[in-house]
Structures are given as C-alpha cells and as structure tokens.
Amino acid sequence: MLVLKYEKTARACFISHIDLLKHTERTIRRAEIPVKFSNGYSPHALLFFSAPLALGVSSKAEYLAIDADMSASELLARYNTSCAEGLKASKVFECSKNPNLQGKVVASDYIFPIKYHDIDLSNGFEIEYVRKGETKKEEVGSKIFAVKNVDGKLCLCLATGNTNLRPDRLLGMLNAMFGANMKATDIVKVAQYFKVDDRLIEADEYLDNLE
Amino acid sequence: MQSFDDKLNSILLNVEKPARYVGGEWNTPDMTKHREGDFCFCFPEVYEIGMSNLGVAILYDIINKEPGFVAERCYAPWHDMGEEMRKHDISLFSLETRKPLKDFTVVGFSVGFELLYTNVLYMFDLAGIPFRAKDRDESYPIMLAGGPCSVNPAPFADFFDVIVCGEGEVADLAILKIVTEGKKQGLSKSEILARIKNVQGAYVPALHKDGETVVKAVIPDFENAPYPEHPLVPNIEAVHDRATVELYRGCASGCRFCQAGFWYRPIRERSAERCVALAKEMVESAGFDEISLCSLSTSDYTGLEQLEEGLSAFCKEKNVNLSLPSLRISSFKPEMAKDVKKNSLTFAPEAGTQRLRDVINKNVSEEEIEKIAVAFEAGYESIKLYFMMGLPTETDEDLDGIVEICKKLKWLYYQKRHKRGLNISVSCAVFIPKPCTPFQWEAQISLEEMHRRQMYLRERLRAVKGVSFSYHGAETSVLEGALARGDEKLSYVVEKAYKLGAKFDCWTEYFKWDVWQKAFAECGLKMEDCVGAIDTDKALPWDFIDTGVSKKYLLAQRNLAYQGITTKNCREGCNGCGANKLGRCTIC
Numbered sequence: 001m002l003v004l005k006y007e008k009t010a011r012a013c014f015i016s017h018i019d020l021l022k023h024t025e026r027t028i029r030r031a032e033i034p035v036k037f038s039n040g041y042s043p044h045a046l047l048f049f050s051a052p053l054a055l056g057v058s059s060k061a062e063y064l065a066i067d068a069d070m071s072a073s074e075l076l077a078r079y080n081t082s083c084a085e086g087l088k089a090s091k092v093f094e095c096s097k098n099p100n101l102q103g104k105v106v107a108s109d110y111i112f113p114i115k116y117h118d119i120d121l122s123n124g125f126e127i128e129y130v131r132k133g134e135t136k137k138e139e140v141g142s143k144i145f146a147v148k149n150v151d152g153k154l155c156l157c158l159a160t161g162n163t164n165l166r167p168d169r170l171l172g173m174l175n176a177m178f179g180a181n182m183k184a185t186d187i188v189k190v191a192q193y194f195k196v197d198d199r200l201i202e203a204d205e206y207l208d209n210l211e
Numbered sequence: 212m213q214s215f216d217d218k219l220n221s222i223l224l225n226v227e228k229p230a231r232y233v234g235g236e237w238n239t240p241d242m243t244k245h246r247e248g249d250f251c252f253c254f255p256e257v258y259e260i261g262m263s264n265l266g267v268a269i270l271y272d273i274i275n276k277e278p279g280f281v282a283e284r285c286y287a288p289w290h291d292m293g294e295e296m297r298k299h300d301i302s303l304f305s306l307e308t309r310k311p312l313k314d315f316t317v318v319g320f321s322v323g324f325e326l327l328y329t330n331v332l333y334m335f336d337l338a339g340i341p342f343r344a345k346d347r348d349e350s351y352p353i354m355l356a357g358g359p360c361s362v363n364p365a366p367f368a369d370f371f372d373v374i375v376c377g378e379g380e381v382a383d384l385a386i387l388k389i390v391t392e393g394k395k396q397g398l399s400k401s402e403i404l405a406r407i408k409n410v411q412g413a414y415v416p417a418l419h420k421d422g423e424t425v426v427k428a429v430i431p432d433f434e435n436a437p438y439p440e441h442p443l444v445p446n447i448e449a450v451h452d453r454a455t456v457e458l459y460r461g462c463a464s465g466c467r468f469c470q471a472g473f474w475y476r477p478i479r480e481r482s483a484e485r486c487v488a489l490a491k492e493m494v495e496s497a498g499f500d501e502i503s504l505c506s507l508s509t510s511d512y513t514g515l516e517q518l519e520e521g522l523s524a525f526c527k528e529k530n531v532n533l534s535l536p537s538l539r540i541s542s543f544k545p546e547m548a549k550d551v552k553k554n555s556l557t558f559a560p561e562a563g564t565q566r567l568r569d570v571i572n573k574n575v576s577e578e579e580i581e582k583i584a585v586a587f588e589a590g591y592e593s594i595k596l597y598f599m600m601g602l603p604t605e606t607d608e609d610l611d612g613i614v615e616i617c618k619k620l621k622w623l624y625y626q627k628r629h630k631r632g633l634n635i636s637v638s639c640a641v642f643i644p645k646p647c648t649p650f651q652w653e654a655q656i657s658l659e660e661m662h663r664r665q666m667y668l669r670e671r672l673r674a675v676k677g678v679s680f681s682y683h684g685a686e687t688s689v690l691e692g693a694l695a696r697g698d699e700k701l702s703y704v705v706e707k708a709y710k711l712g713a714k715f716d717c718w719t720e721y722f723k724w725d726v727w728q729k730a731f732a733e734c735g736l737k738m739e740d741c742v743g744a745i746d747t748d749k750a751l752p753w754d755f756i757d758t759g760v761s762k763k764y765l766l767a768q769r770n771l772a773y774q775g776i777t778t779k780n781c782r783e784g785c786n787g788c789g790a791n792k793l794g795r796c797t798i799c
Contacts, residue, residue, distance in 0.1 A: 011235035026498030
C-alpha cells in the first residue's frame with residue numbers, strides 16, 4: 001500500500017469530495033499507475049481517501065492510499081505529471097497495510113489568516129452557522145483540541161472524521177471576535193493527526209513509522 | 212481594492228457547485244501563448260450539459276491548435292450564480308482566463324435546441340452585450356451562432372452578426388482570422404462582415420439580400436478532420452462524461468421526421484482504424500473509464516465489428532467500458548453485446564404499427580421486432596423503447612400498436628427465458644415538424660390532442676405489468692414546434708419571454724408556459740398559428756439555405772409518406788437526395 005500526500009489548492013478547492021474521487025481515478029489512469037481493482041460486478045480502483053475537506057477550504061495535507069505494486073518514487077513522479085492544477089503531491093509513504101485514513105484520522109490543523117490570539121476554551125465555544133437555510137447554534141469547545149501559534153498566525157486543531165468540526169463554521173464567530181473578514185477560501189489545512197493510545201500523532205510521522 | 216479573483220471566490224462560496232465556474236480542467240490548452248485573436252465558445256446551458264457537447268469540443272480544439280489563436284469557454288451560469296454576478300457587478304467571463312466576454316474578438320454560441328433561445332439572451336445580458344446586432348458597434352465582439360438550430364436561424368438571426376449554417380470546423384477559424392485581421396486594419400464592422408460573407412456557410416443577416424443563397428458548410432475530409440484527442444476532463448460530473456468517438460456524420464436511414472438525418476448529409480464515415488486510434492488516445496490522455504461511440508445510428512456503421520475488435524483487448528486491459536448507444540433493431544447482433552454490461556437495451560421503433568412506420572420511413576418490420584428475442588437470450592432483462600406520438604396520419608390504432616409491441620416483447624421474453632420480469636420503459640415524445648425534413652409542412656397536433664393521446668396511452672399501458680411510461684411535456688413541445696419553424700418575428704417573442712422571466716426553458720421546473728403565452732400575445736402572435744400546416748407553395752424562412760437536399764426531394768418524400776411507401780436505406784443504393792453535390796457520400 002502506498003500513501004500519497006497531496007495538496008488541494010487554488011481552483012481545486014472548489015471541487016467537491018465526490019468529484020475528487022472521480023478526478024483521482026482518472027489521474028491514476030492517465031499516470032498508468034497499476035492500481036488494483038475490486039472484484040465485483042462493477043470493478044473499481046482500490047483508492048482510499050482521507051476525510052472530505054469542506055468546499056472552498058484549501059489543504060496542504062490530504063492523503064490518499066493506493067493499492068498498487070510500484071516503487072514509491074515512481075508513483076510520485078508519475079502522479080505529478082498527470083494531476084490537474086492544485087492537486088500536486090509532495091510525498092509518498094510505503095505502508096505494509098492500509099492505514100485506514102478515514103477511520104483513524106481524528107484531528108486536523110487549520111490556519112486562519114489572522115494574528116495569533118490565545119482563545120480561552122475553558123467555558124466552551126459556541127458557534128452559529130447557516131445550514132440548509134437554517135441558522136444553527138452549536139457548542140463546539142470539545143471539538144477544538146488545541147489553539148496554536150504558527151508563524152504568528154492562528155492555527156486551530158479541530159476534530160476530523162466521525163466526530164467532525166468544519167473549519168468554515170467557525171468563521172462567523174472568529175470574524176466577530178477579532179474584527180476580521182475571513183472566508184472559507186482563506187483557510188488552509190496544514191496537518192492531519194492519527195490517534196494512537198489516546199495520543200495525537202502527526203500523519204507524516206505516523207505513516208513513516210507504520211509497520 | 213478587492214481583486215477580481217477575491218471577489219469571485221467570495222461569491223463562489225454562496226453558489227451551488229462552484230466547480231462549474233472555475234475552469235482549470237485537465238487538458239486545458241496553453242492559455243499563455245501569443246494571441247492575435249481569441250474566440251469564446253458559449254453554450255447556453257449549465258456546465259455539466261455544455262461540457263458534454265462534442266461539437267463545441269471539436270471547434271474549441273481546432274482554434275487552440277492554431278498558432279496565434281486561442282479559444283476559451285463559457286456556460287450559462289445557474290440561477291444562483293447569475294443572481295450573485297448581478298449583485299456583485301461581475302460581467303460574464305470565460306472559464307480559462309476569466310476574461311469578460313465583451314473583450315473577445317469573436318463570441319460564438321452553440322445553439323442546439325429551440326428552448327435554449329432565452330438562455331442565449333440571458334448570457335448576452337450577463338455579459339452586458341446588447342441583444343440586437345444593429346445596436347452593437349465596433350466596440351463589441353463579432354457575435355456568432357452555429358449548431359443544429361442554424362437549420363432555421365430566422366428566430367434568432369437578429370441577435371447575431373453571423374450565423375454559421377452547417378459544420379463549423381472550417382468556418383469558425385476562418386471567421387476568427389478575418390475578424391482579427393480586419394480589426395488590425397481598422398475596418399468597420401460592416402466591412403468585416405462583408406469579408407465574412409464569403410466564407411462557406413456564413414449567413415450575415417445584416418448584409419443578406421433577398422434571393423441570395425447560403426450554402427451549408429461541409430467539411431470536405433471527414434476522415435482526417437481535426438478531432439479533440441486530448442479532451443477536457445470536466446471538473447464535476449458531466450452528463451456525458453466519457454471519451455466520445457464520432458464514427459460518421461449523416462445517416463442512411465432517411466426517417467422522414469428526422470432533421471439531423473437530412474441536415475448532416477452527405478454521409479461521411481471515418482475508418483475504424485482512425486476511430487480506434489482516437490478512442491485510445493482519448494482514454495490515455497484524459498483517463499476516462501468509458502468510451503462511447505457517437506453517430507446518428509451507430510449499429511449501421513460499416514466498420515463496427517472491426518472497431519470492436521480493435522478496442523476489446525484495450526478495454527479489457529485498461530478496465531474501460533465500451534458503450535453502444537442508439538441501436539436500431541434491424542441491425543442488432545448478439546455478438547455486439549457479448550462483452551458489454553447487460554444493463555438495458557435501447558430501441559426506437561418510433562411508431563406502433565407497420566403502417567405508420569412505413570409512413571415515417573422507419574424501416575423496422577414486425578419480424579425485426581421479434582428479433583429482440585436474441586437480445587433476451589443474450590441476457591438482457593430490461594428494454595427502453597422510444598416512440599413518437601402525433602405523427603402525420605396517426606390514429607388511436609397506432610397508439611394501440613405501442614401497447615401491442617410491449618405485450619409481444621413480454622411474451623418473447625417469457626418464451627426465451629421461461630420467466631416473467633422483463634422491465635419495459637416506454638418513452639413517448641411528441642412529433643414536432645422540423646425544417647429540412649419531408650414533414651416540414653405538416654401540422655402539429657393541438658395541445659389538447661397531445662394531452663388526450665398521452666392519457667390514452669397511459670391508461671392502456673398501465674394495464675400491462677412491468678411497463679413504465681414517460682412522455683414529454685406537451686406545452687414545451689408546442690413551443691419547440693412554434694420556434695423551430697418560426698420567422699424573424701419570433702425573435703421579438705423570445706426577447707419578450709426573456710424579459711418576462713423565461714430562461715432555462717429545458718428544465719421542467721423552470722419552464723414558464725404562462726410567460727411564453729403572454730410573450731406571444733404581446734407580440735400579436737398566436738402560438739397555435741405557428742404550428743399549423745404550411746402550404747407547400749409558400750416560401751419558408753429557411754429556403755435561402757442550400758442544404759444539398761432539394762425541396763423537390765423533400766416534397767417527393769412527403770408524397771411517398773402519404774402513400775405509405777418506404778424509401779430504401781442509402782446503403783442499399785443512392786436515392787438521389789442531392790447532398791453529394793456538397794461532398795462525396797462515402798457509402799455510395
């Protein structure tokens with residue numbers, strides 16, 4: 001199993017997850033990567049994605065597990081010559097088994113382009129957002145795992161996966177708190193985390209050491 | 212100040228499927244190359260539909276392959292995007308470089324269907340381009356239209372500077388070069404138009420004199436004509452999201468209601484070798500997992516077996532599915548379905564009785580319908596049947612014939628498979644008399660009669676288990692009929708309808724029948740009058756276009772129809788329609 005780390009930036013941030021699946025399958029086909037297929041009536045390529053990214057949000061750290069027999073360096077080179085703008089890969093990891101990206105990734109770091117502020121989460125954090133035309137209120141303090149300072153910018157570590165917090169849903173609250181005018185396209189995901197024995201391990205580190 | 216991209220990004224977050232508006236598709240040609248002149252291809256429907264259009268893909272590719280010239284694209288923004296653009300004062304722009312339409316050398320619309328006319332105006336409106344050619348000076352691009360609706364350009368001719376009648380492969384690039392050169396020399400709009408008039412197929416309404424003829428544009432060498440071997444890969448799933456190979460142009464069947472069958476003559480086939488090479492190149496360059504074969508009647512293609520042989524190993528190796536659309540019953544061979552997934556068969560008998568099929572020259576006999584049994588043996592369990600209602604001379608007996616065909620198929624299925632459970636889906640369109648067909652003078656049945664016949668058939672098909680029935684909207688069919696054969700006056704109706712709120716008329720949920728009725732009334736016209744029978748002596752708005760097929764031939768075909776006499780398939784021998792004067796029929 002090979003795991004590709006790729007970006008989703010520029011125009012590609014407007015491509016939905018469901019369309020990304022098809023895009024990637026086509027990229028793999030163009031690159032002539034010998035991906036294995038399932039054995040069913042309608043065989044499909046054995047590709048496994050990390051959790052969906054909210055539409056409009058960019059990312060420097062998306063992961064894709066590919067079941068193919070080929071060298072890691074060749075995969076990276078071939079993928080990069082065949083992928084569309086904004087979806088370039090930066091790294092590839094060799095793993096002996098499927099890392100189960102969707103199931104085991106529990107958190108992600110997102111950078112919001114405002115000055116770092118220490119946000120007090122001890123009293124919770126209530127957000128308000130519009131979903132299907134309805135304004136909803138939600139207490140999300142427990143889904144914000146850390147408030148970090150990355151090069152002077154605000155970086156939040158948010159729940160990802162089965163328990164999930166979309167970074168764009170925090171925008172209303174953050175903009176009001178700090179007098180900013182950020183929108184979803186300004187947010188960048190920079191890291192994902194696996195959970196091992198109640199500890200968060202950065203995905204690159206986890207995949208590098210995966211037996 | 213906020214940059215255009217920033218402004219666009221913030222509105223993209225407020226609309227459905229923003230990937231419709233961002234471009235950047237795989238295989239996008241080099242947009243940074245030196246540009247002497249540029250062409251924006253507009254398709255008056257949403258991205259998913261426009262990206263499926265092979266015609267635009269071919270023409271886009273031709274211009275981009277030409278040094279010094281660039282083609283870009285633009286599709287109709289969905290309602291939400293249109294509103295956001297108005298609110299934020301964003302003028303309609305191209306996908307590739309986000310350039311406003313107004314700033315292109317030529318803007319060309321592909322008009323493929325009568326119900327898209329209001330969307331053309333919607334796009335003009337969003338681009339800030341005045342609707343009528345006479346209201347546009349040199350500062351605007353040359354506005355061009357082409358596509359299947361150029362058979363009768365009268366209802367939209369006033370909106371455009373040039374209409375390409377026929378195939379744009381040669382004409383579009385020639386026109387772009389003329390306009391580029393003319394602008395460089397500082398020529399006036401009418402001087403440029405006068406030069407364009409010499410291009411075959413170019414109809415310039417402003418300079419057209421009574422009695423002049425426009426000869427339909429036809430590509431001389433179809434075999435080697437440019438083809439988009441590196442097609443754009445859609446950002447979001449398109450309606451036809453696959454590698455499409457065009458096998459041939461024209462059709463040998465000569466069905467008397469079919470506009471495409473007459474308009475795309477002469478028949479020109481592409482060799483199986485070239486089709487195989489194109490299909491492979493498209494799959495490899497785009498990464499598609501499906502190849503579809505495109506033509507008016509794919510199973511009539513001479514090289515079909517050779518083509519399948521040439522592709523089957525490739526498809527197996529690459530996990531690519533080969534799909535075979537628009538099969539005619541008379542040419543179905545079980546070998547063809549051997550390696551294909553047996554989802555559903557599609558057949559188009561078009562009429563329920565032999566008598567009526569003879570009238571419309573759909574050369575499908577009862578015995579041939581019985582041949583469908585072969586497909587049941589091959590493993591098919593569901594079948595789609597296409598019919599038309601309201602055909603000339605049709606009676607209720609012909610509608611009963613549709614029910615009989617369904618019953619017969621069920622019986623055949625039972626005979627072959629010894630079980631019940633065949634799914635039949637019957638789809639019934641309403642006959643629309645179209646220009647450039649032997650039925651161009653016919654009346655369309657009234658709206659009330661359409662409703663009656665639809666209900667009549669629905670009731671009778673309901674009694675047959677396993678049959679589902681769908682039918683086209685009667686109101687849209689009347690409108691389509693009225694616009695198809697309309698004259699210049701209809702352009703005022705279209706404009707009025709757009710101003711009253713009509714757009715995306717192809718979408719049932721957005722079709723506004725009351726608006727169209729009001730638009731006709733305010734222009735002093737009655738829709739019913741536009742769909743009545745036309746006297747054969749009367750001059751027709753599209754008479755000035757020489758399609759190759761003479762009016763005399765169409766009239767003779769009409770007479771044969773009334774006598775119930777069929778005309779043989781062109782592959783069995785030339786019927787002398789006249790189209791070969793515009794180019795050699797490669798099957799003769």
